[in-house]
Structures are given as C-alpha cells and as structure tokens.
Amino acid sequence: MENYKHFLVLLIFAFAVGFVSVVLVLRWVLSFREGLGWDGGPTEFNWHPVLVVIGFIFLQGIAIVVYRLPWTWKCSKLMMKMIHAGLNTLALVLAAVSLVAVFDFHNAADLPNMYSLHSWVGLAAVILYSLQIVLGVGVYLLPISPAYLRAALMPIHVYSGLFIFTCVIATALMGITEKLIFSLKDPKYKDSPPEAVFVNVLGVLIAVFGGLILWIATRPSWRRPSEEHLRRVQGRDPELESSKPAAAMSDRPDPEASKDARRRGKTEESGGAA
Template structure:
C-alpha cells in the first residue's frame, strides 16, 4: 500500500536520523574533548560511558525502535519479524542503559560520592526499571505465542502509551543529567559565563530535544500507521467489531501463532465433517 504523505514522512525520518546520529556524535565529542575520555578505571573516564551509552541506547536506538513499525518498506514483512526487530532494538537499549548505570554507580562508589540523591538519579533509575518491565511483558505477551488474543488486545494500548511515556521520561532524565554534570564540572559560577563546554552541552541537549520531538510527531500521525491486515476483525460482546489496531493485531498474532500441523488438522476435520454430512444426506434421500 502507498503511504499517505510519503514525502513528508521521508523528510521527517531523515531529519530524525540526522539529529539522533548527531546527538550521539556530539556526546562522544563532549567526553573525548572536554572530559577525560573513555575508560573503565572507576573515575571520570568510566563515568563518561554513562552519557554516551544513554544517548546512544536510551535515546537514539529506543527512538528507532518506536518508529520501526511506521517504515513503509517493512509493511510487506511479517508481523512476527517486525515484532522481533522492535524487541531486539529495545533489548539493546536496555543492555546499554544497564551498563550506563553500572558505570555511574561504580564511579560514585570509587570516589565516595553519595548515590541516588538527585532528581536525575531518581527519574533515571525508575525509567530503567520500568523499561525493563515493559520489555519483559512485551516479550511474553506479544512476541511469544503464549498470551491469549484477548490479553493482547487489552494490553496493546497500555504498551503503546507506556512506551511513549518512558521515552519522554528518558528525555527528562538525559536533560537533567547533562545540566547536573555541567554544574559539577563548571564550579564557582563558571557555567553562567557561557564557557565553550557549557554552550556545547546546551546545544547537545537541544539536539536531543529535537530528535525526541520528531519521533513523537512521526509515531502519532494516524496516516503513517502500519496498515491493518485485510479481512481481520474482532467481534465484540455487543455484536460489533473492533476496528482499532488492537483487535486486528490480536487476531493476526493468534493466526501467526498456529503451527502448520494445527492448520492441516483443522482442514482435515472440516473435510471429514463435510463427507459425513454428504453421506447423511444421501442416506435420507
């Protein structure tokens, strides 16, 4: 199917990729040029992995995972493949976030700096925990063929909403973390004098904001949704049908979960029933 407003989508996608990739590059420039570089010694070089991995994983990779269903070139791919790609990208983001947390705690413990006292640390830890919970529930409910279609239909809007909420919370955590770091490394009011590092990190923060805004815009445009699979409807208790994405996704996932053996056995059973009906009709004639 042709995407409505394809050129607009393509332009925004290119812009999002540009700003996201630029955010990762600028974070590397920040820690390599203005800070102590990268290392794993329990000191500043180890802590620098914290912003690099979070911007790379929790911002850039998570943003791509959110809009991967919107890419029109993937609409002919199976839903299971797209769910696997979505889960894989989010898994990579979660692993990078965990390593980023380890680097921060290790740095604090090495230099006897208190842990978990700032708003940034509170938001960051809560987001990581909820993100991992969201990932695990998503795997067991949507990717693995264990959950019934009714549960998938109920959980889908919650999954979508919580994913966007967590992505927005990541933006808040990253911005507060960058500002907090500048206050630490630019003491005695130096930050207020707009030093080169302060200007650079403020610009980096704006790049992150623009990337997040583009991702939110792309994922909230109804005309850029992945088309529903044809001839898939979900009957409601009142006799109507659910025209939303949840119903179609639930039935499609249920059909995808059936093995070839189950489908063949169902077809054979229908043939037997038809033969019996034919035999019964002939005997009564």
C-alpha cells in the same frame, strides 16, 4: 501511506538529529572531558552519557518508529516484532551498563548515590523499561497470550513506551545540566564557557530528536496497516489466491472450441469454392 514525502522528510531529519547527537556526546567526553575508560574514575563515568544517548535515546527512538517504516510492511509481523524487541533489548543492555559505570564512579569517589531528581527519574525509567520489554515479549512475541488480551493491552503498551521515552529525554536533559553545574568551576556554567555552549546544543538536539520521534509515532495516518489489508494490497489474500487459478482457467482458450471454429472455417471455404 498518506503524506509519504512528509513522513520521509521528518524521518530522515529525525535520524540525522539523533546521529549528530551521538557524535556530539562522543566529542564532548573525548574533547572536553578526559575520554573513556573503566577504572572507577571520571573516564568510567563518561560511559554513562555516551551509552544513554546511543542506547536509551537513539536506539529506543528507532525501535519506537520501526513499525512505521513503509518499506518494512512487506516483512511479516513476527519479523517486525523481533526487530522491535531486539532494538529495545539492546537499548536496555546499554542503559544497564551506563548505570554500572555511574555507580562505580560514585562508590570509588565516595559520592552519594540516588540523591538527585535526575537519578530518581532515570532509575525509574530503567525499571519501567525493563518491565515494558518483559511484558511486551511475553504478551506479543511469544504465542501464549490470547488475542483479546493482546488487543486490550496494546493501548497501554503504546502509551507506556512513549511515556518512558519522554522520561528518558527529560532525564538526559537534567543529567547533562547537572554534570555541567558540578564540573565547570572556572569559568562556571553561568559564564557560558565553550563546553557549556557545546553541551547545551547537544541538549537541544536531544529534545528535537525526542519531539520528532513522538510526532512520527503518534500520527494515525502513518500507522502500519493491518495484516489483512497488507495481504490484500500485496495480492496474498487467501481468497484472492484461491480465485486466481479459476480466473486463469476461465481466461485460457478452449482447445475444443478452437477445433470447431477451424472446421466451420474449412466448410465455409469449401462451400464458397463450390
């Protein structure tokens, strides 16, 4: 990998920012809001931001860059596909539960659903993400699609994944701002109370995490090498493997030649003695 140290620093920084974002969203709902519950009230709604940050942002970010981790290049491509699909599926499950929480809260409080830009973009992101996973599993994980189809759809698959991730980041920023505007009454959001400052910091960290993941995922020099190249580097190329026994036989000493050499040596010694 080119610029490996640069990659490692950015990767550690990205994961650290993502982890801190998870900690801050938990701190937000546990300290400034009413905690977590499942009773149709505000505590159930609080699951929405928590699960979105954990699943739809942090886990999806890891799933996007998992192919670029150089220490996983020794793993088979099938194994990495399963890890990629598993992380994305877990993120989708958490996102779906977060939607159930917010719809339950709105219905219990007799609040309208799907009226804000946050809700429109968020629901669209969940639907697109679901289609992305279904098509990804059907085309790339199951051995049923031809190679030309996989190659043709790969640019679309990569672009749509990055587009959905960007939409999720934007939706999260809209959502936490909307929540603060509606929830903070005295003092109001515009007066910058401690909760507002705290959540604004959370929003900045989410944006930074998204930017780092997108940067890592779009560097051509950090892309996973082809399977043929990896086999050659790791000495597992079939041609190289087939040539190893022949090379080993050619390097092995010939016992008949050794016997002839010993006979010649004895003859020369006897001649010299005579």
